[in-house]
Amino acid sequence: MSTQPNLMVIENTIPVDHDQLLTELGRDQALDMLATMCLIRAFEEKAEDLFARGMVHGTMHLSIGQEAVAVGATRAMQKGDYLLNHHRGHGHCLAWGSDVNLMMAEFLGKETGYCRGRGGSMHIANVEANNLGANGIVGGGIPISVGVGLSIKMRRTHQVCLTIFGDGAANEGAFHESLNMASIWDLPVVYLCENNQYAMSMPMTKAFNIERISQRACAYGIPGITVDGNDVLAVYAAVRQAAERARSGQGPTLVEAVTYRWRGHSKSDRQAYRTREEVKAWQQRDPIRRFAGLLGLSEQELAVYISEAQRKVEAAVAFAQASPEPDVSTILEGVYA
Amino acid sequence: MREITYVEAIREALAQKMAEDPTVFLIGEDIGIYGGAFGATAGLIEQFGEERVIDTPISEAGIAGACIGAALTGMRPVGEIQFMDFVTLSMEQLVLQAAKIRFMFGGKAKVPFVLRMPGGSGTGAAAQHSESLENWFVHVPGLKVVMPSTPYDAKGLLIAAIEDDNPVIFVEHKLLYKVKGPVPEEMYRIPLGQSHIVREGKDLTIVATSVMVQRALQAAEQLQAEGIEVEIIDPRTLRPLDDVPIIRSVKKTGRALVVHEAVKMGGFGGEIVARIVESEAFDYLEAPVRRLAGLDIPIPYNRTLEYHAVPQVENIVEEARKLVKGVY
Structure with missing residues (x-):
């Protein structure tokens, strides 16, 4: 067990000029990004609350504390682009512009949910919006990104596929096969490693013999970028740069956003592998408060965003709870097209 | 009708579909200039270019993933796994992704792709290049499993x-x-999930797959000389399985033998036997329903050992004779 709080300094490997980025985004979009981060936080806090009250059938993987990655990355993408993400995926899905009602309905296993209650927390997809789904298998979406990239190239549509996975996935064999294939064919894919520093209980420091996961990019002959994953503008800048490279036909980039998961891996996690001090220290780097501070918002002004997010989530819970359960007579549907 | 080989029939099907549908493309190891380890894609890179005949690194999970991702986004990929054995390296993508995506996403996505792979023994390729793993995939809802036994069936x-x-x-x-056989030059389709009565007979039903259909036919010729009339059914598609002609046939003959190359335990034969004994055909049975399948061993290298590892014509003749004569 680690007794030393893990408080690594995260240095951006690309220049991140906050003032310049805020000017480019404009204040309205920046505030909307903050609102989305608050919505993700509110959704997951509510999910946790519903679970604690015994109202959730399955488990869940919360990304509280990681909101800057989801929002910064998705804002760097364009309409029509593709998303593949991972099991800790509520945030990416919401940031992609998904309907919070349909997400909550899916979370509660209702027929009105994005996947008719068949997928649940780990498998939310919205193919109509080119959200090709969260994945319950660590690294499972990474090989799929190769096909999406090939398809974009063949159809000549200039789309980009944002593929988000965790630090654990970077140690799967499929990561190696896929990044190599994407590189040799210059596929329009952004590989975003959302490094929250623990693969369940395995700390990154024990699972890698390198300082930065983005160092692996050199093995594939592609750029590697590491940024502070609790700085939404840094993530935005990195993914935007990677997406521009992809869209212009120059191939994939491996972006690493270093962040921290405030909650356990899933609901069965007692977190014996890290100290409370470490978690508390990382909570001081709250991505929402940091961004609100950067935008010059007061506590009261931030509270307005938070309560608006909570209101939307409460409405979503009401929608989901009023929604019908899937009818057992439909159980066989949807296996084959 | 013109006769071509099984591999030529496959190549013709690929070429005709690629010419007709720009979303169809091929991806696999050494399928370009090399033409595929068994020549199935020979000449196609010259005809369709390297954008539609894509040589990959040795990355079977990547090949499967490439098929899935492209299929999800509007293409119809045809992947090649060089030997069926190597599909073990693609299993996560096939079983946990391809098979599940549609259901898991509430029936709102589709994943239209084909993954071709040669299975089977008989070439001295030994234990890691001779597997018959089809039943692994038969066990997975969301996948379809096709196993042609003739050039005509292969193309259609x-x-x-x-x-x-x-x-x-x-x-x-x-x-x-x-193997050569009659194959129409034009495009035609054999619907998936349709068993084929390859030969009619009244004394015994043999259900056989892939190369065992050919061996069962040779066995049937020998048995005919002894006055035993064998009916042979080739399911052609293992999942979905069309068991109606099988059950109907067993009601007629009262005897059934299932023949496949894969290891008997946990093999497809068990499913066929179960379908028969669970059906009304049970009341018509005059003998136990039997399976003739691969021995419970990896495929050996030595020519004689390899020959004896899987059913041969003489084994089918002997087993059929026992069933018809009631000596088992």
């Missing part, structure tokens, strides 16, 4: 598989590649 089933909106595991057999 492959075209139908490419046009199907689901992931299809297309299992070819190395020993069948050079």
Whole structure:
């Protein structure tokens, strides 16, 4: 067990000029990004609350504390682009512009949910919006990104596929096969490693013999970028740069956003592998408060965003709870097209 | 009708579908200039270019993932796994991704691709290049499994598989590649999920797959000389399985033998036997329903050992004779 709080300094490997980025985004979009981060936080806090009250059938993987990655990355993408993400995926899905009602309905296993209650927390997809789904298998979406990239190239549509996975996935064999294939064919894919520093209980420091996961990019002959994953503008800048490279036909980039998961891996996690001090220290780097501070918002002004997010989530819970359960007579549907 | 080989039939199906549908492309190891380890894609890179005949690194999970991702976004990929054995390296993508995506996403996505792979023994390729793993995939809802036994079926089933909106595991057999048979030049489809009565007879039903259909036919010729009339049914598609002709046939003959190359335990034969004994055909049985399948061993290298590891014509003759004569 680690007794030393893990408080690594995260240095951006690309220049991140906050003032310049805020000017480019404009204040309205920046505030909307903050609102989305608050919505993700509110959704997951509510999910946790519903679970604690015994109202959730399955488990869940919360990304509280990681909101800057989801929002910064998705804002760097364009309409029509593709998303593949991972099991800790509520945030990416919401940031992609998904309907919070349909997400909550899916979370509660209702027929009105994005996947008719068949997928649940780990498998939310919205193919109509080119959200090709969260994945319950660590690294499972990474090989799929190769096909999406090939398809974009063949159809000549200039789309980009944002593929988000965790630090654990970077140690799967499929990561190696896929990044190599994407590189040799210059596929329009952004590989975003959302490094929250623990693969369940395995700390990154024990699972890698390198300082930065983005160092692996050199093995594939592609750029590697590491940024502070609790700085939404840094993530935005990195993914935007990677997406521009992809869209212009120059191939994939491996972006690493270093962040921290405030909650356990899933609901069965007692977190014996890290100290409370470490978690508390990382909570001081709250991505929402940091961004609100950067935008010059007061506590009261931030509270307005938070309560608006909570209101939307409460409405979503009401929608989901009023929604019908899937009818057992439909159980066989949807296996084959 | 013109006769071509099984591998030529496959190549023709690929070429005709690629010419007709710009979303169809090929991806696999050494399928370009090399033409595929067994020549199935020979000449196609010259005809369609390297953008549609894509040589990959040795990355079987990547090949499967490439098929899935492209299929999800509007293409109809046809992947090649060089030997069926190597599909073990693609299993996560096939079983946990391809097969599940549609259901898991509430029936709102489709994954139309074909993954071709040669299985089977008989070439001295030993234990890691001779597997018959089709039943692994039969066990997975969301996948379809096709196993053609003739050039005619290979072409018609492959075209139908490419046009199907689901992931299809297309299992070819190395020993069948050079077998010749009548194949129409134009495009045609054999619907997936349709068993084929290959030969009619009144004394015994043999259900056989892939190369065992050919061996069962040879056995039937010998048995006919002894006055035993064998009916042979080739399911052609293992999943979905059309068991209606099988049950009807067993009601007629009262005897059934299932023959496949894969290891008997946990093999497809068990499913066929179960379908028969669970059906009304049970009341018509005059003998136990038997399976003739691969021995419970990996495929050995030595020519004689390899020969004896899987059913041969004489084994089928002997087993059929026992069933008809009631000596078992």
